[in-house]
Amino acid sequence: MHAGRKLAGVLLFTAAAAMAQQSGSNASAANETSGTSLTIYNSDLAIARATVDLDLKAGANEVTTSKVTSQLEPDSVVLRDPAGKHPVQILEQNYDAAVATQDWMLSKYEGQTIQFQVTHGDQTQIVSGRILRAPSANEKEPLIEVNGQLQFKLPGLPLFPASTDGLLLKPTLRWKIASDSSEHFPAELSYLTHGFHWNATYNIVSTTGGASTSGDEPMDLVGWVTISNNSGTDFSDAKVKLMAGDVAQVQAAMPRMLAVGKVMMAQAAMPQVTQQSFDDFHLYDLNRSVTLKDRETKQIEFLRANAIPVKRTYVYDGSESTFEPMPGAAYDDRGQGTNSIKTVRIEQEFVNSKANHLGIPLPAGTLRFYRRDADGQMEFVGENSIRHTPEDATVHLTTGNAFDVTGDRKQTSFRSNSDLHTIDESYTITVKNAKESPVQVNVTEHLFRAANWDIVEKSTAFEKQDSATVIFPVTVPAHGQQTVTYTVHYSW
Structure with missing residues (x-):
């Protein structure tokens, strides 16, 4: 011990x-x-x-x-x-x-006889038992001899001598x-x-009711920090700061077990949480004393902002191809990348700027979206995690898949000429909208067959996102559909 x-x-x-x-x-x-x-x-x-x-x-x-x-x-x-x-x-x-724990005390008296307090209703009696085997990592059940018989559980509450050596x-x-x-x-x-941890959680609420169209809408945001103390010690009236960033640590050989305790909610009082740059990280000061009891989790509000313009976008990435363009060669199997996923992602984004009533570096955490239904009730409509986000950076996350907006894509032609080192491929992508209002959908296509490509025919203008990804922005009318067609020419 x-x-x-x-x-x-x-x-x-x-x-x-x-x-x-x-x-x-x-x-x-x-x-x-x-x-x-x-x-x-x-x-x-x-x-x-x-x-x-x-x-x-x-x-x-x-x-x-x-x-x-x-x-x-x-x-x-x-x-x-x-x-x-x-x-x-x-x-x-x-x-x-x-x-000292009960298991340690049992191990300390292994091979010896101690007393146990046994309770039956209102009656309490003391019985003696010999500890033949104490609980251990390999043997979780004790083995106790009571009145010449063996049993695999304690007969009652063990009573240990107060003069135990090394207690x-x-x-x-x-x-x-x-x-x-x-x-x-x-x-x-x-x-x-060790034994301490904190993370950030953000709740963002639409102020426009049950609407779910594309474009900007004002939302209110409340940020919380959740602090957990599993260190084995209570800290009373402690001044607490929170460091955000990835600080390098030498990893221990064995994982540490953290106890789960009760959760306490604490509303932040004035003065408010402040932050400052520190080295290559960000330091958040709660600016007040906090009591952190052992095995306690406490939540404190650290951020509140109103009327943040949040942009909703629908994304149809029908293939979700993971292939990378091959330098000096090509993927000439016509079946590769022709899968057609039906779901359309819901994506939300906003700029972490002072103009948008924010502008404080946002520590990594979970961001949850809420919206009021027709009855005015708050409903949960999706969540995702965000990384450490500096000032003026864009927060971009996916909050789910649309129910009433779906997509379909088909390969309509494929021609490969190994002598000329070319491939010509055509697709038709259809997006349907069953909503009562039009939606903006970014149709995303991955041009992976070769490093050199050129879209030679198209029904809709496109934006080049990177060297192998293009986006066709389309507006899909209410209870209607929109079709995108294109032909890409590859060479290597």
Whole structure:
């Protein structure tokens, strides 16, 4: 159980008040003098900081604290005097995160007889049982001998002696500090810890009711941050910042298990969340104290914007071809890329700009769309994830497939001439609209057979999206259809 780690030259930060124990030499209590602060990253990581009052005597000082997380990285700890006046010599540090659990206690008394409290209705009795086998990673069920019989479950609530050797109720840090003289000063301490996570969620609501036509429409947006604490420690009145960006970390050999706890909702109070560029990332400051209990998930509003112009577009990508043009050759199998998918995607986009009442870098997260029906009820109409989006960038995402807008595509001709190194291919694409209003549809085609191509015939003007993709924008009338035809000439 005591998997204590001894490290030279470091001192562990205490998340709340620290406590001291005498150990045959001078003992010092490291008492917190200001609140904890946390910077939480997107991926199971946070840096915790606090100012602690360090009271040292001349000689060796033994200090112990249990106000630490069970997932800290001991070798990440930094202790310094922010004024630079009091150098501190750390002789050693021992950290033990192995907190006593029922399974550990059963293992501790394996082969011994202990008492169990058995309850039947209002009646309680004490029975004795010998622990033949404690639960383990390989054997999840215990084996207990009671009255000469074996059973694969505990007979009742196990009662352990309070004097159990090595009993550890909380993650514990013990360090030894050498000082040439008596010193009393506030020290700045920090460490990295796992068990924290945050992500962003955006709810965007149409203000125009049940309409679902193409083009721009005003929408209101509310952004939330969800913060989870599974570090094993409560943090009371902590100052919290959130770091958005992909910070490189050395991956641990084994995945960490995160506990699932209760969810708390918290409405953000003034002052509002602010953000600033930091290194190659963005740092969001909640600008208020937040209590994060262990195994708790808390949500805080960090963004609100009204009347954002959101553009709805329908996209018919009938082939969804994944082929890439072949340099110096061609895909001459006429059946490749001729599949016809019927669904038409619904795509939404808006610009993250101050002119659109936004302009704050948006951390990655889930964006959900809502719309009011004919009765005025809020209905969910799709969601998707967005990446970290800087100011003035466009948020573009797919929110589902249209029910009343469908497509069909057919290959109408295919001619390949291996001597001339050419291919001529023709398609007819039809988009139907069963809605009460016209819709704008971008018909997307992938020209993958060869790197060199030219559209020699077309019924509709097209836009070149990239070296192998073209878009035919068409307006499909209400209860009508629109047809696109084209012929492409490939050469290599």
